[in-house]
Amino acid sequence: MSSSLPSIMICGHGSRDKGAVEEFNQLAVRIQERLPEHHVESGFLEFATPIIRTGLDKLRDAGAKKIVCLPGMLFAAGHVKNDLPSEVNNYAAENADANGGLEMIYAPDLGIDPGLLEAAKQRIEEALEAAGDGVAMADTLLLVVGRGTNDSDANSNVAKVTRMLWEGLQVGWAETAYSGVAFPLVDQALQRVTKMGFKRIVVFPYFLFSGILVTRIYDWADAAGAANPGVEIIKASYLNDHPKVIDAFLGRMQDALNGTGAMNCQLCKYREQIIGHEHDQGAAQVGHHHHVQGIGTEDNAQDRGVHHGHGHHHNHAHGHSHSHDHGHEHAHGHAHGHAHGDAEA
The missing domain is CATH 3.40.50.1400 (Rossmann fold)
Incomplete structure (x- = not known):
């Protein structure tokens, strides 16, 4: 692996379901196979370990100068607009002087691809x-x-x-x-x-x-x-690690590095007054998962040597500038079916 290349951090949601965590880890293996010269780590927002910060620490301690963080989620709602940017922004602020400067780049969601x-x-x-x-x-x-x-x-x-x-x-x-x-x-x-x-x-x-x-x-x-x-x-089966899924992740990585991958903010309820969500406009960006980080799968979500590189460029390549001029407080956005038992890794 070349230290001159950006490291990659794959950021999953996490699940209490062992199979979902294993599938996410397998996807991370596939991405590492496609990026043999890059240092790749992965981690979870909640309900599984390693948590995202653990992966970021590994990349930083290995000498990473630039980390691209790939959200392992299909569309941008509360986790992608708020919780993950909060994780990345906080980590970037805490490590501003690490290794002479640590650049964090936050890639957009997979989107409609x-x-x-x-x-x-x-x-x-x-x-x-x-x-x-x-x-x-x-x-x-x-x-x-x-x-x-x-x-x-x-x-x-x-x-x-x-x-x-x-x-x-x-x-x-x-x-x-x-x-x-x-x-x-x-x-x-x-x-x-x-x-x-x-x-x-x-x-x-x-x-x-x-x-x-x-x-x-x-x-x-x-x-x-x-x-x-x-x-x-x-x-029908869900997408899982279909080769086209891996292609999409690599595409978002390249978009982030090129500065061309902008998250679609046109109808973001935190930027605009969207009918039915008027109270969300301009809310402050705060993470909401500290109470469940790592909970639920202590044995089944260990870092399996994949070293999934997770890089966040939290400046947000998609322009949300997630220190947010519009401040995504996605206290509402992360309701995502949690009442039904978070199941997407």
Whole structure:
């Protein structure tokens, strides 16, 4: 590994689900394999260890001069807009003089990416192939499930993914649901779509990793199938470590280094008055996860020698300047389904 190259820090959400943590660690291994000359570390915001600060300490102690922090999350809601920037900004301030200066670069979220759409398409096609022939695409309904947050901008991104997959796959119909916080929830959506007359329904969790929420989504799908024997309900896999997912992470890293990867702030409720969220505009940016950092998976989330490089350029390459001129206090944004048991690593 070259000390002259930027180090990489992959910042996961964390989960109490052992499988989700292992999948995140495996993704970090894949990123390290694609970046053999870079020092890569990884860590979690909450519910799993190592925490993000542990990974950043490893990079700093190894002599890192520049760290690019990659949010391991699909869309920018409270964690990406507030909690992770808070972690990165605080660490940067505490280590301003480390090794003669430590530059932290915070990369944007994965966002709506052509490669991720292709990965999603392939996951759905794999499920259709496994189910077998006999049902035309015109008789198939696609239900895309997002995590669900109280950030309407992030929720609307899931709806956009649904529309693009609908047209790309040419299914007969498509709907969007959420695993928590936002509506409709999956069970509510399934109650509706099973009455629409389609022979087959594909339930696709637009998630990076497994976890409590994905398990709940699949349980809802099974229950709907049992209650509607005349409708074939099949479950597509989530994205996981699809090669296109790795490509997207590397793309966000390069965007951050080039200064071209800006987080979309156009409809950010912390910058603009967004209907239904007027009280969030201008709130101060504060992290909210110190009470659960590292909790829940002491044995199953150890740093597996992957050395996942996590670099945060908290200046925010996306222009939020997350010392925030608009101050993201995402006390609201991180509600993200926590009441349902944080399940995304």
